[in-house]
Amino acid sequence: GAGVSQSPSNKVTEKGKDVELRCDPISGHTALYWYRQSLGQGLEFLIYFQGNSAPDKSGLPSDRFSAERTGGSVSTLTIQRTQQEDSAVYLCASSPGRGNTIYFGEGSWLTVV
Amino acid sequence: DQQVKQNSPSLSVQEGRISILNCDYTNSMFDYFLWYKKYPAEGPTFLISISSIKDKNEDGRFTVFLNKSAKHLSLHIVPSQPGDSAVYFCAASRTGNQFYFGTGTSLTVIP
Numbered sequence: 001g002a003g004v005s006q007s008p009s010n011k012v013t014e015k016g017k018d019v020e021l022r023c024d025p026i027s028g029h030t031a032l033y034w035y036r037q038s039l040g041q042g043l044e045f046l047i048y049f050q051g052n053s054a055p056d057k058s059g060l061p062s063d064r065f066s067a068e069r070t071g072g073s074v075s076t077l078t079i080q081r082t083q084q085e086d087s088a089v090y091l092c093a094s095s096p097g098r099g100n101t102i103y104f105g106e107g108s109w110l111t112v113v
Numbered sequence: 114d115q116q117v118k119q120n121s122p123s124l125s126v127q128e129g130r131i132s133i134l135n136c137d138y139t140n141s142m143f144d145y146f147l148w149y150k151k152y153p154a155e156g157p158t159f160l161i162s163i164s165s166i167k168d169k170n171e172d173g174r175f176t177v178f179l180n181k182s183a184k185h186l187s188l189h190i191v192p193s194q195p196g197d198s199a200v201y202f203c204a205a206s207r208t209g210n211q212f213y214f215g216t217g218t219s220l221t222v223i224p
Contacts, residue, residue: 004156033211042119042216043157043202056211091156101147102204102212104156 002026004105006092012111013082021077021108025094032075033095033102034067038088046090049075050097082112116140117205119215127223132190134218136203139184143205147212148177148188151200160201161188193222 005024013019025032034046045059049069060066064082069075079086089109093102118137126132134148144165149157163170163177163186170177176189190197200219206212 035214043204043214045211045213048211050209059211101159101162103159104149106156109154 004092004094004103006090006105006108008108009106010109010111012113015084015112016081018078018080019082019110021079021090021092021110023075023077023092023094023105025073025075025092026103028096029094029103030072030097031095031100031102032069033093034075034077035091035093036088037091037107038085043091046077079110082110084112086110087112115216116143116213117203117215119201119203119218121218122216123219123221125221125223126193128195129192132188132193132197132220132222134188134190134201134203134220136186136188136215137184138186138205138213140205140207140213141181141184142207143213144208145206146177146179146186147204148175149202149204150197151202151217157202190220193220195222195224198222 007022030051032049035043047067048056064080067077089107091107093104095102147162148160151157161172161175161177163179179186198221200217202217204212204214
């Protein structure tokens with residue numbers, strides 16, 4: 001597709017379960033970002049992948065959060081043992097490279113009950 | 114530590130008038146700045162950008178101004194239209210690094 005694609009668009013999970021969120025960046029984009037937005041909050045940086053460089057994981061809130069990017073394209077954000085405070089919209093973005101505009105997907109809305 | 118700040122959580126403007134959204138940053142190494150618009154239940158959409166070598170960038174009704182000495186940027190929308198009602202985020206980065214976002218300003222354009 002032409003834009004950043006995220007799945008699932010909505011996910012309701014029970015507290016303590018693991019979830020995986022997927023992001024397909026725009027074809028050819030070397031940089032990929034994960035952000036999240038909790039209710040009434042701004043955009044919180046989680047992790048940044050740039051080409052083959054080591055990812056910037058400085059924004060991951062706890063060791064329950066991890067992300068990988070396979071083959072320099074698709075990325076998966078995994079949240080283990082979900083907690084209610086993990087409820088948020090998780091936004092993926094990609095860009096052609098360093099110093100470029102980033103383009104967001106529609107987000108994955110996670111609700112932990 | 115919030116490196117990008119939008120101190121006005123909301124703004125209301127009459128249709129046809131100018132909307133001015135403000136953003137401040139603390140890191141003098143930031144050299145690329147973006148503005149996004151976000152409607153409820155949608156991802157942010159890119160509006161306009163500016164690099165630190167410029168002090169102004171214009172695209173149609175949208176103009177971004179950058180004051181590096183004050184570490185301040187602003188987005189001007191003129192004339193404002195009801196469809197501009199959304200949450201606006203500014204973002205800043207040092208080239209090659211992550212983008213830091215402000216907390217957003219909710220703009221309401223009153224018909």
